[in-house]
Every structure is written in C-alpha cells, then in structure tokens.
Amino acid sequence: MEVFTSQQLNYISLISSRCGWSDTVDKAIVIDFYGLSEVKEVHCPQCDAQLAALRK
Numbered sequence: 414m415e416v417f418t419s420q421q422l423n424y425i426s427l428i429s430s431r432c433g434w435s436d437t438v439d440k441a442i443v444i445d446f447y448g449l450s451e452v453k454e455v456h457c458p459q460c461d462a463q464l465a466a467l468r469k
C-alpha cells in the first residue's frame with residue numbers, strides 16, 4: 414500500500430489492479446476515519462479495492 418501526501422496525489426493517476434479502473438484521485442472515493450486513523454483511505458469507485466492511503 415502506497416502512502417501519499419495530498420499534494421503528491423494531485424499529480425498521480427491511480428490504477429485498480431482488481432478491475433482496471435484508472436483515473437485521478439478526485440474521481441476516486443476518499444474515506445476519512447475522523448481521528449481513528451492517521452491516514453485517509455483511497456478506494457476504487459467501481460470495485461471498492463483500496464488503492465492508496467493519504468497522509469493527513
């Protein structure tokens with residue numbers, strides 16, 4: 414699992430190895446656990462596989 418900063422993610426295309434979806438982070442699903450986790454999770458909008466983690 415790669416961990417990025419939000420600044421890095423603006424320039425990175427994500428690829429879902431499960432279903433082949435590929436797009437930028439603003440098209441993906443970002444889940445914030447509000448204090449429960451150090452990172453936000455970035456998930457594929459098609460198959461819900463976790464693609465990356467985002468350092469807050």
Ligand SMILES: [Zn+2]
Nearest residue numbers: 429432457460
């Ligand atoms: Zn996918």
